[in-house]
Amino acid sequence: MDYFNYSRRQANEVYVGATPMGGANPIRIQSMTNTVTMDTEACIEQAKRIIDAGGEYVRLTTQGVREAENLKYINVGLRSQGYDTPLVADVHFNPNVADVAALYAEKVRINPGNYVDAARTFKKLEYTDEEYAQEIQKIRNRFVPFLNICKENHTAIRIGVNHGSLSDRIMSRYGDTPAGMVESCMEFLRICVEEDFTNVVISIKASNTVIMVKTVRLLAEQMEKEGMNFPLHLGVTEAGDGEDGRIKSALGIGALLADGLGDTIRVSLSEAPEAEIPVARKLVDYIVSRENHPYIPGAEAPGFDYVNPVRRTTKAVGNIGGEHVPVVISARLDGNMAVSEQFKPDYIYCGQQLPETRPSGVGYIVDANVWKGEEGVYPAFNYQQLIGLHHCEASMKFLFVPYMGLTEEAMACLRLHPEVVIVAQSNHPNRLGEFRGIVHQLMTYGLENPVVFFQLYQEEELENLQIKSAADMGALIFDGFCDGILLYNHGGKISDVKVDETAFGILQAGRVRTSKTEYISCPGCGRTLYNLESTIARIKAATSHLKGLKIGIMGCIVNGPGEMADADYGYVGAGRGKISLYKKKECIEKNIPEEQAVEKLIELIKANGDYCE
Structure with missing residues (x-):
């Protein structure tokens, strides 16, 4: 993987009915019905709404054999109305149901946590190596007949690991960890490889975005070590509804898509299933639009661990960096100082004009040429004003700098001035790559100045801002680089208060700062x-x-x-x-x-x- 330049991971092609995924196929979008699977007409009508919205796969819960058999009539009903979108059966707890579902659905999802292992009870179990191997053999004995049914019927499968349903066996040996989630998946994948069954898709999901991203990164690394290239299904489970669900999904899924991981996605919202599709579509389109972007000559810092990142070491400047939670800086270049008490920014960047009336409890930033040393007000320099920065005696200074502005002169200046907070800028189609380039260069040179990311947009709709900004910030948060965010929507109709709320929502979704329930x-x-x-x-x-x-x-x-x-x-x-x-x-x-x-x-x-x- 090129850490700074976008390209998709090359996955095997998997045939799911008439809509293959992986290989050279586009990233597929899907949703899941919430109707009762025995209600044939309700399932057909909801599936049609999902498909008409742009869904490319439709999943249905399949609790028992009766529901599995009813997939036949749902499938026939859809095909008779001109819909050839593949159906996916979602099976838990009963492998016999999966056997039946494979006859009538184009893909069957099984959960390694409850396919053969008993439903978890959070009990600690003790196994010798021999006993553990016997448990794996039990899985093989039950799983191989299912694979044979899928081979005969050209049915794809998804091995879908959920953080919330790891078996007691896995948790007893590996703990409730990303390593345990990956091993839960790999046990089944190794059997697929041994049986020469390659029509397999994998998902590893969690509601905790940090765990979800770390685990998928680890899974991709482990598959590469073992010579596997199966496609990945991405999703954040239990993401919620409204803006929380959109931000959390875009943050987690977007962080992985931005690194080329992912061949199909589902945005899980506590809303009507068809409402998920436009959100997923916007997210995928935004990420893949950076294909073939201008090359970014980034270099990875020694000691950085992509799979197991830790927060970058910085020296605190005021309440920015060090052990402090990431700050929110709001740009108010039009003089509007309206703020929310719950989502009050830590700082407001005012540009050339410091307003006379200012909300209390907020720091203010103005351009260096108009800064007069007012209490609670700090100067901002651009990367062409390094001489002025040298002569400024402010206790806290902000330096706005793009990747290509981080010259030897700028690095020497930063070494002399640990009181400088870097505000990273980028106009690149892949701003994530340039932002990573800035931080890795600082790490390589041993500089510990905090970094705030300036994310600039021109969006008319709040949902678009939420999706794009969360997708751009995800990997930076999970890599441990985020000391703050300056989110600015230029010229749009979205209120400054809503922009601030989005910034706080991003930090909460990334589990780095809590501001609400x-x-x-x-x-x-x-x-x-x-x-x-x-x-x-x-x-x-x-x-x-x-x-x-x-x-x-x-x-x-x-x-x-x-x-x-x-x-x-x-x-x-x-x-x-x-x-x-x-x-x-x-x-x-x-x-x-x-x-x-x-x-x-x-x-x-x-x-x-x-x-x-």
């Missing part, structure tokens, strides 16, 4: 037995002011307790109209009637002292 909510499927969207709205209305709290809202138990394991509280579907409530991984109360469950959740939060009015 976090919701880990699934998109729903045919297993969900309550109204997910209205429930999320009710829970948000009652808890959105609880800054820093994590609440999981899950449709069923497939990923529920596991995926929300780092949530403070969980609301999980337990049956038709029944809810179970969790504190961390512990189930506190089972089978609560749905109409009482939200109030019971609030009572639980209050009982543990985590609620405030």
Whole structure:
């Protein structure tokens, strides 16, 4: 992989009905129905809406043999209406269901965490090496007959690992770790290779974007070591709805797409399935538009570990860098100083004019030629003003610099001035590559000045700004480079407050700064037995002011307790109209009637002292 220049990873071509993926095919987009799979007409109509929106694969939950057999009628119904989009069966817990589904769907997803291994109970198990090998043989004995059915019927498979459903066996040996997730997948892939079955796609997902990105990077590295080139399906599970779901998905998926990883994606939103497709389309189009961009002559710094990155070492300048959380700088070049109390920026860059009235609790930055040493106001230099920077005695200075402006003279200046915060700029089609180039050059020269990334856009729609800015910041956050973000939307109709809110949302989605309640909510499927969207709205209305709290809202138990394991509280579907409530991984109360469950959740939060009015 070229760390600074965009190109797609070369994957095997996999045949999924009439829509192959991998190889030279475009990055495919998909979604999943949330209708009951036994309701043939409802599934057909929802599948049509997904396809009409641009979906290239449609997945359906397949809980049992009856649902698997009903895929035949859904498939026939769609084909009779002129739709040839492949259907994907989503199977958990029962390998017999996968065998049947392979007869009627173009692709079958199985979950290594519950295909043969028992559903996890978070119990620590002890295995000798011999006993562990016997467990792998059990998988092989059950998995190979399924592969033979798929061979006979030209059915593709997806080996879909979820962070929330790792087996007790894997967690006992590897822990709840990226390495365990990768090994859970590789156990099945090695059998596929031994059986010469190559019609395989892989996914490794998590609701935690840090884990998701690290694990996919590790998986790609491990596959390369073992001579495998299977296509990758990317997604952030339980991303949520609204702007949170869009930002979190764009951050995680975008970070991997930007490095050429990914052959199909699903943006999982707690909304109507067809609403996922335009978001996914915008994300893919934005990333692939940088193909064949001008070459970036970057050089990787010694000691940098792409698969296991740590936060870059910097010397704090004020509250920027060091051990401080990344800051948000807002550009207000028109003099508008309106800010939100919840999402108040740390600094405001005012350019040539320092307003007379300024919100309190905010630092201000002005261009060096108009700076007069006012209290709480700091000068900004461009890379052509290094002489002026040398003579300025401000305790904190900002240097706006592009990659090609980081000359030997600039590096020498930075070595003498650790009080300088670098504001990295780029107009390159692949701004990520240039930003990485700046940070790696600083690391190579042993410079520890903090770096803030100046992300400039001209968007009319807030969703477009959210998707693009999150996609551009993702890899920089996961690489450990982000000491701050300056997000500026030039000339658009999006309010400055909304731009600031997007910047804070990006940092929270990257798990580097918390500014609001976090919701880990699934998109729903045919297993969900309550109204997910209205429930999320009710829970948000009652808890959105609880800054820093994590609440999981899950449709069923497939990923529920596991995926929300780092949530403070969980609301999980337990049956038709029944809810179970969790504190961390512990189930506190089972089978609560749905109409009482939200109030019971609030009572639980209050009982543990985590609620405030």
